[in-house]
Amino acid sequence: MPEIAVRQALKQGLEEALENDPRVFMMGEDIGEYGGAYAVTDGFLKKFGPERIKDTPISEQAFVGAGIGAAAAGLRPIVEFMSISFSLVAFDQIVNMAANLRYMSGGRISVPMVIRAPTGAGVQLAATHSHSFETWLAEVPGLKVVCPSNPYDALGLMRSAIKDDNLVFVAEPALLYGARGEVPDEYYEVEIGKANVVRSGTDITLVSYGYGMRSVNTAADVLQQRGVSAEVIDLRSLSPLDLDTVLGSIRKTNRAVVVDSARRKGGVMAELAADLQQLASEWLDGPIMRVGSEDVPWPYNRGLEQAALTDADDVLNAVAEGYGL
Amino acid sequence: MASRTKPREKSSSTDAKPAKNGKSVVSGRGNTGVNAATDYIELFRQMYLIREFELACGENYSKGLIRGFLHLYIGQEATGVGAISTLRADDYIVSHYRDHGHALARGLDVNRSMAELFGRATGLSKGKGGSMHLFDAAKGFMGGHAIVAGQLPLAAGLALAQQYQKTDALTMCFFGDGSTNQGVYHETLNLAAVWKLPVLFFLENNMYGMGSSIERVRAGGIDFYPGMATYGIPAAEVDGMDVLAVKEATEYAVDRIRKGDGPQFIEAKTFRFTGHSLADGQKYRGQEEVKKWEQRDPIATFPEKLIKMGLASSAKIEAVKAEVSKQIALAVKFAEDSPEPDISELFTDVFA
Numbered sequence A: 001m002p003e004i005a006v007r008q009a010l011k012q013g014l015e016e017a018l019e020n021d022p023r024v025f026m027m028g029e030d031i032g033e034y035g036g037a038y039a040v041t042d043g044f045l046k047k048f049g050p051e052r053i054k055d056t057p058i059s060e061q062a063f064v065g066a067g068i069g070a071a072a073a074g075l076r077p078i079v080e081f082m083s084i085s086f087s088l089v090a091f092d093q094i095v096n097m098a099a100n101l102r103y104m105s106g107g108r109i110s111v112p113m114v115i116r117a118p119t120g121a122g123v124q125l126a127a128t129h130s131h132s133f134e135t136w137l138a139e140v141p142g143l144k145v146v147c148p149s150n151p152y153d154a155l156g157l158m159r160s161a162i163k164d165d166n167l168v169f170v171a172e173p174a175l176l177y178g179a180r181g182e183v184p185d186e187y188y189e190v191e192i193g194k195a196n197v198v199r200s201g202t203d204i205t206l207v208s209y210g211y212g213m214r215s216v217n218t219a220a221d222v223l224q225q226r227g228v229s230a231e232v233i234d235l236r237s238l239s240p241l242d243l244d245t246v247l248g249s250i251r252k253t254n255r256a257v258v259v260d261s262a263r264r265k266g267g268v269m270a271e272l273a274a275d276l277q278q279l280a281s282e283w284l285d286g287p288i289m290r291v292g293s294e295d296v297p298w299p300y301n302r303g304l305e306q307a308a309l310t311d312a313d314d315v316l317n318a319v320a321e322g323y324g325l
Numbered sequence B: 001m002a003s004r005t006k007p008r009e010k011s012s013s014t015d016a017k018p019a020k021n022g023k024s025v026v027s028g029r030g031n032t033g034v035n036a037a038t039d040y041i042e043l044f045r046q047m048y049l050i051r052e053f054e055l056a057c058g059e060n061y062s063k064g065l066i067r068g069f070l071h072l073y074i075g076q077e078a079t080g081v082g083a084i085s086t087l088r089a090d091d092y093i094v095s096h097y098r099d100h101g102h103a104l105a106r107g108l109d110v111n112r113s114m115a116e117l118f119g120r121a122t123g124l125s126k127g128k129g130g131s132m133h134l135f136d137a138a139k140g141f142m143g144g145h146a147i148v149a150g151q152l153p154l155a156a157g158l159a160l161a162q163q164y165q166k167t168d169a170l171t172m173c174f175f176g177d178g179s180t181n182q183g184v185y186h187e188t189l190n191l192a193a194v195w196k197l198p199v200l201f202f203l204e205n206n207m208y209g210m211g212s213s214i215e216r217v218r219a220g221g222i223d224f225y226p227g228m229a230t231y232g233i234p235a236a237e238v239d240g241m242d243v244l245a246v247k248e249a250t251e252y253a254v255d256r257i258r259k260g261d262g263p264q265f266i267e268a269k270t271f272r273f274t275g276h277s278l279a280d281g282q283k284y285r286g287q288e289e290v291k292k293w294e295q296r297d298p299i300a301t302f303p304e305k306l307i308k309m310g311l312a313s314s315a316k317i318e319a320v321k322a323e324v325s326k327q328i329a330l331a332v333k334f335a336e337d338s339p340e341p342d343i344s345e346l347f348t349d350v351f352a
Helices: A006-020 A044-048 A060-072 A084-104 A151-163 A212-225 A243-253 A267-279 A302-308 A312-323 B034-062 B077-084 B100-105 B110-117 B151-164 B177-181 B183-194 B225-231 B243-258 B287-294 B298-308 B314-337 B343-347
Strands: A003-005 A024-028 A053-055 A076-080 A113-119 A143-146 A167-173 A180-182 A196-199 A204-208 A230-234 A237-239 A256-263 A289-293 B092-095 B141-144 B171-176 B199-205 B235-239 B264-269
Touching (some): A003 A151, A006 A024, A006 A167, A044 A053, A060 A076, A060 A084, A060 A113, A060 B151, A060 B183, A084 A143, A084 A167, A113 A151, A143 A151, A151 A180, A196 A212, A196 A243, A204 A212, A204 A243, A204 A312, A212 A230, A212 A256, A212 A312, A230 A243, A243 A267, A267 A289, A289 A312, B034 B077, B034 B100, B034 B110, B034 B243, B034 B298, B034 B314, B077 B171, B077 B243, B077 B264, B092 B100, B092 B151, B100 B110, B100 B141, B141 B151, B151 B171, B151 B183, B151 B199, B177 B183, B183 B225, B199 B243, B225 B235, B235 B243, B298 B314
Parallel strands (some): A024 A053, A024 A076, A076 A113, A113 A167, A204 A230, A256 A289, B092 B171, B171 B199, B199 B264
Antiparallel strands (some): A003 A180, A143 A237, A196 A230
């Protein structure tokens, strides 16, 4: 199998859709002439032309809303935020317009649209440019939210997202665009709403997604050296959330640590932990441990930022504290 | 107020319809052919339908059969009816939370519209949307939208699809003066102009955003259309109390959009005779001002004009009124007799 980077996997998914479906087009800031802030759409303008690769003004509300309108009219727009941090000014369109249209119209209007956005901290962009709003959006009924951690899932989820008749928000961990992995030549999709057991184990369940997978994978390696067998689960989809896969794992391991590279407070892991304590209490040998980044604005200084960001040590500490392993 | 259009695109003599002796070519008189008589009576019928519908809504709100917020279109009928009369079936309409008038002018089912306000299963959206969120996608009516100015980029997107699909269909987007102070107003005007989208921005300037008169909350006076020069969007002002003036000004703008000229902007000066919503005691404005506008009530002035022009008899007008009143009574009965939605409906339509 060829090994490619997440960036190329995303690009492949977008390119296929643009080639195969004339209803698919893209909009975003500097996705055309410039080639995209993270070079995912590099070369698209030349290949597909300005009608399908639309550079927008710096007007997130207007171009997200325009995407929603175009989707409501039967097209399949793919809209890019240069950063998920910039999605905040367009939340009214995402939350009030896109997520509600179908329900409020009694099912008469759908919004088959993909919004893509680089997400997360870790590259010293400070407080305004380091957000992880996928955790907020996962709470909104009517939206689907996915977050790949590797090239295989990036391509498979992008294919599913573009085919979906709902708005699917694809949060792309900014630190992982260069992460490489094997992707088969044969066509496949990754189902939205299905978590993936990326590593089988018997002693403890580690759950994360996106950039957080780096920390749990490293922690699992360290635990293995200590003779502790960790089962590692990549949620891949934040909404819908695949509780069953996590519950199945806990039945086997009786221990769980849930890990987010976004801030600890609120968010998907708080939701997951709350459900798990209700549904899995009879199997658990200890408390569900939560790990997340510090509840402070993201600092610029590298040392400060790294101190705030979740890492493998945080995961190992939680494993030790909760279960003495 | 004189009805007039004032296209403001600079250096566009071919675009502009210059005013003659201070009066615009849009006189509001229209033509006087036989077809015109039928068309004009239909315009009156629609305006009267809206008026009666709104009065019935107010009555049933007082009875507690309609809940939530209720914003009535009373006084603004000539604006919506005149504008929408120019559209084709393949055009889209996007509206704001004062949307009943636009929905009825577009021909949405009167019974199902009323049932939606009653929150019943037979409503346009099965009772899930209510007064501020009327939809009928099959008729190109893409909502009632209740976040002020939130509907503007949606309209731009519908127009973008029409442009992408290379049709000459267009999107008509209604919004009020209050929405012009939202940032997305500027964003959308600019985007539509840059991309030459087939969208008609239709400002219903009723002088008040809820309880705030424009003069209190907007720098630069009560006229918005001159500002469109900034975007290079041709703009006109029209008397929103004169249905024929609105129709004619809109026809002109619609024609230009279909020819590929990009977005157009119409500002209709109009007035709501009732409060912002049924909860409004109108402490912020004097009855004198309301009375002044009520003298120009299109429901009274338009039939007078038709009779004077020999296009309708008073018997014909009365017959139309009687027919509409009956239709509204039946709509209320339909809504009242309709079942509440089944609780299972709670979970449908969240996802496709």
